[in-house]
Amino acid sequence: xxxxxxxxxxxxxxxxxxxxxxxxxxxxxxxxxxxxxxxxxxx
Numbered sequence: 001x002x003x004x005x006x007x008x009x010x011x012x013x014x015x016x017x018x019x020x021x022x023x024x025x026x027x028x029x030x031x032x033x034x035x036x037x038x039x040x041x042x043x
Contacts, residue, residue: 015027016029
């Protein structure tokens, strides 16, 4: 929970977990993921 708070993620935020292609799991805010997906066509 402390790590999420440090990242500025507040309780109730919608998050998305996905593989970054190198085996790591990435956790990002859903609104940021959607913005990047629409703007660049990739995460």
